[in-house]
Amino acid sequence: MFKWVKIIKNQYLGLWLIGLVLFAVQELPYMIMPLIPLQTNPIMDMPTNSVFLDVCEKIAGILCVAVMVLIVHGDNKLFSVKTKSEITFFSVAAGVIALNFVGWILYFCGTQTVAVMIIFIFALPPLYYLFIGLWRKNYFLVGTAGLFFIIHLSNAFVNLL
Numbered sequence: 787m788f789k790w791v792k793i794i795k796n797q798y799l800g801l802w803l804i805g806l807v808l809f810a811v812q813e814l815p816y817m818i819m820p821l822i823p824l825q826t827n828p829i830m831d832m833p834t835n836s837v838f839l840d841v842c843e844k845i846a847g848i849l850c851v852a853v854m855v856l857i858v859h860g861d862n863k864l865f866s867v868k869t870k871s872e873i874t875f876f877s878v879a880a881g882v883i884a885l886n887f888v889g890w891i892l893y894f895c896g897t898q899t900v901a902v903m904i905i906f907i908f909a910l911p912p913l914y915y916l917f918i919g920l921w922r923k924n925y926f927l928v929g930t931a932g933l934f935f936i937i938h939l940s941n942a943f944v945n946l947l
Contacts, residue, residue: 787864796860797926804865805855808918811883812911815890822894829893829903832945839941846934850915853930859923867921875921879914886910900946908942909935 789798819830834840867876889906912935919927 787858787862789858789860792860793857793926796923798858798860799856800858802855802858802862802864802922805851805918809851809854812886812914815887815894819894824894825896826898828898828946829907835944836941839937839944843934843937843941846930846937849930850912850927850934853927854915854918854922854924857924857926862922872921875917879917879921882910882914882917886914903946904939904942908938912938 787800787802787804789800791799793799819827867873886906889902889910892902893907912931915934916928916931919925919931
């Protein structure tokens with residue numbers, strides 16, 4: 787983990803390479819999707835009913851990854867789960883991504899209902915980033931992930947319902 791420029795208080799412009807790994811973990815279902823023969827794929831075939839929400843969603847998602855990787859808390863180590871709050875927020879983030887994978891398994895097995903997609907596939911990734919932000923005391927990420935959650939779900943509702 788590198789810290790270069792102080793932004794405010796204990797938040798620094800820096801580099802946290804583990805953030806790239808955590809992003810890749812969240813993207814695993816999309817990486818394996820081409821290897822799985824799906825009868826239907828509503829997520830990849832979903833129409834865009836609001837270009838504005840679609841653009842905002844992409845910007846918010848990219849910002850989450852950028853903020854997770856490029857903003858670091860001054861007291862953080864490369865990887866730490868020593869304090870009670872670190873253990874709690876890391877565990878919740880791990881649980882959230884595990885539930886996301888459960889949703890993807892259901893989706894890949896043919897349970898492609900709106901409820902499965904919204905609850906497991908659309909709601910959980912922003913929450914994953916939010917809890918990573920809380921774990922890492924990256925409050926810029928917490929705010930960005932909260933915004934991403936609202937936009938991501940709004941776009942999903944507009945496109946799926």
